Amino acid sequence: MNILILGSGGREHAYCWKISQSKLCDKLWIAPGNAGSAELGQNIEIDINDFGAVKKICLQHKIDLVVVGPEEPLVNGIFDFFSEDEKLKSIIITGPSKEGAKLEGSKAFAKAFMKKYSIPTAKYKEFDITNFDEGVEYIQHHPLPVVLKADGLAAGKGVIICNNYVEALSEYELMIQKSKFGNAGKKVVVEEFLDGIELSVFVLTDGKNYVVLPEAKDYKKIGEGDVGPNTGGMGAISPVPFATDHFMKKIADQVIEPTIKGLQKEEIDYKGFIFFGLIKVAEEPVVIEYNCRMGDPETEVVLIRLKNDLVELLVAMHQQKLDERKIEVEKNDAVTIVAVSGGYPGDYEKDKEIAFNYLENPEAIKHINDEGMGAQVFHAGTKKVGAKTVTNGGRVLAVSAMADGLGDAIELSKSILDEISFEGMNYRGDIGYEFVD
Secondary structure, eight states: OEEEEEEOSHHHHHHHHHHTTOTTOOEEEEEEOOTTGGGTSEEOOOOTTOHHHHHHHHHHTTOOEEEEOSSHHHHTTHHHHHHTOTTTTTSEEESOOTTTTHHHHOHHHHHHHHHHTTOOBOOEEEEOGGGHHHHHHHHHTSOSSEEEEESSOOTTOOEEEESSHHHHHHHHHHHHTSOTTGGGGSSEEEEEOOOSEEEEEEEEEOSSOEEEOOOBEEEEEEETTTEEEEEEEEEEEESOTTOOHHHHHHHIIIIIHHHHHHHHHTTOOOOEEEEEEEEEETTEEEEEEEESSOOTTTHHHHHHHBOSOHHHHHHHHHTTOGGGOOOOBOOSEEEEEEEEOTTTTSSOOOOOBOEEGGGGOGGGOOBOOTTSOEEEEEESSEEEETTEEEEOSSEEEEEEEEESSHHHHHHHHHHHHTTEEOTTOBOOTTTTGGGOO
């Protein structure tokens, strides 16, 4: 099969790494890709939200399968664009219809969906300019902390936890009256704060059946000990120690099953990944959010633990035969630690040369073997400038490692990070800290 991956981050490089191992993969293209993906396929510089440009690539290279990494093309309706085009409709797209992508693209839609199908989630109300004053009064009487969420996509920055009413009312006004997040914040979901520990669960569904992929836990805060501002993710671990069989069954019964059945009842076309952002509250799973794609940096630990051929799973998804597939998972512990640019998640500079010192010392990195041991460096915000690899984003790369024990996996990842350098490089050395003695 000729396969096109859309996106340029660590998630997409991880897709490249996994898909390139498939016996079904003949040729691989990545748009726009990064310096790491260029080693596994051919990068193509396009805007992935320009569906006309994506169509041109698909026809030119006779693409059979398109793997959509980020959420924006899905929310913008790439699935519908392909299914309504006679020349493209036979191509497999990994992702839902535009209506299905509203699970991520609209917080209000997702909350209403959860309420309708009795899926556990935080109590909430939604407000916009038409009932702005009602929202002010609601916030003034809401217990603290209070959570404000921009309804639409806001590049991961649209969720604000407010610890006092002055901050809450100010942010509420900035969103709706001052367009802090553009159109994404024109409607605001005001939600109760949940106290617990978070968990990411991923399923692949064919619209009728589903398989559960390895779970993960990511770390959003920039600083060690979970302090400082939120980021796109500083690292992740898998498996998650508190995600016991008993707890995962609760998730299946109370969250996954009613979500899949709800999509069917709503007659929503959904073939692709569903990311359940969960929080464990008093031994019960509660949904924080849906995503209509895999997470980043969770993908970088999930895929190294997945033994199955990913392309075979995606073909089964397209054929609605996922009930014939069984997920096989590597038993070892996996961790990914993200190296970021200086200043991130605030202002940062690009074009800093990256030194991969381990390339001079082959013994410094042992790639993941059949026993589920070893490490892999996944590029994110990188690009090639001549023979050099330079930084091209806030999150620059992720070092994923597997070992017999989380502590050993963490040490392996950190040992490789010590063999990588660029000006301003920063990473958290305590990913998974609460689970290591």
